[in-house]
Amino acid sequence: xxxxxxxxxxxxxxxxxxxxxxxxxxxxxxxxxxxxxxxxxxxxxxxxxxxxxxxxxxxxxxxxxxxxxxxxxxxxxxxxxxxxxxxxxxxxxxxxxxxxxxxxxxxxxxxxxxxxxxxxxxxxxxxxxxxxxxxxxxxxxxxxxxxxxxxxxxxxxxxxxxxxxxxxxxxxxxxxxxxxxxxxxxxxxxxxxxxxxxxxxxxxxxxxxxxxxxxxxxxxxxxxxxxxxxxxxxxxxxxxxxxxxxxxxxxxxxxxxxxx
Ligand code: ADP
Numbered sequence: 058x059x060x061x062x063x064x065x066x067x068x069x070x071x072x073x074x075x076x077x078x079x080x081x082x083x084x085x086x087x088x089x090x091x092x093x094x095x096x097x098x099x100x101x102x103x104x105x106x107x108x109x110x111x112x113x114x115x116x117x118x119x120x121x122x123x124x125x126x127x128x129x130x131x132x133x134x135x136x137x138x139x140x141x142x143x144x145x146x147x148x149x150x151x152x153x154x155x156x157x158x159x160x161x162x163x164x165x166x167x168x169x170x171x172x173x174x175x176x177x178x179x180x181x182x183x184x185x186x187x188x189x190x191x192x193x194x195x196x197x198x199x200x201x202x203x204x205x206x207x208x209x210x211x212x213x214x215x216x217x218x219x220x221x222x223x224x225x226x227x228x229x230x231x232x233x234x235x236x237x238x239x240x241x242x243x244x245x246x247x248x249x250x251x252x253x254x255x256x257x258x259x260x261x262x263x264x265x266x267x268x269x270x271x272x273x274x275x276x277x278x279x280x281x282x283x284x285x286x287x288x289x290x291x292x293x294x295x296x297x298x299x300x301x302x303x304x305x306x307x308x309x310x311x312x313x314x315x316x317x
Contacts, residue, residue, distance in 0.1 A: 083225025085194035088246035090120035093191035099314030104280040105185040119153030126294025212243035218262040248280035
């Protein structure tokens with residue numbers, strides 16, 4: 058409450074970056090990183106002339122190296138700035154590029170903030186139109202730190218339509234609204250599955266996302282089905298929007314991209 062009462066300190070733009078879009082979720086495992094990756098790729102596919110970046114701000118559980126198939130360590134410029142790694146025409150930076158894949162990261166909050174500051178300020182982004190930021194699950198230190206330090210154009214919330222996930226998203230939504238960070242909308246993930254026998258869509262968790270969206274007056278950007286092709290392509294480091302561009306799933310992600 059005190060932090061909110063204090064209001065926002067002066068934010069400082071990231072050199073070369075026009076728009077910063079945060080991707081946030083309540084719970085972990087609801088598909089936030091998958092959405093971040095496919096949203097970044099969708100924006101590039103929809104607007105090839107624009108430069109898109111992806112910043113993995115999940116210091117403890119970075120997913121971008123796997124999902125974007127990037128494993129090298131970034132090189133440094135003469136000014137000691139990290140050069141983002143590039144795949145699918147997306148410039149990426151992640152804590153995962155700096156620590157070994159299986160190394161435990163045992164850090165206190167202050168060290169996390171220092172790492173985050175590095176990922177934000179010590180990167181040679183050059184020129185980026187949209188920087189998609191994959192944030193850790195929930196709304197904690199990292200989110201507050203991002204909101205207080207950089208200008209955020211908008212937030213995309215990712216959730217499943219389950220009470221446990223939605224409850225946390227609601228608290229996050231209140232935080233963003235109180236701190237006057239624009240919310241672009243909600244992506245409801247794992248909404249339905251296709252019956253392998255009759256091909257009809259089976260809704261998995263009900264429609265509480267719509268109720269929540271109405272309550273907070275924010276739009277539902279789209280609903281992504283639960284499909285093994287998403288996991289399989291992610292695990293291979295090829296986002297579904299690239300792997301199966303005309304699939305229902307890819308179309309849904311592109312539809313979200315159109316609303317950014
Ligand atoms: P989070 O970032 O919220 O922790 P992830 O994006 O890492 O979640 O997704 C968790 C797991 O669920 C991953 O294995 C991912 O491939 C899978 N997944 C995410 N969305 C879908 C979906 N719509 N259909 C199938 N699998 C999905």
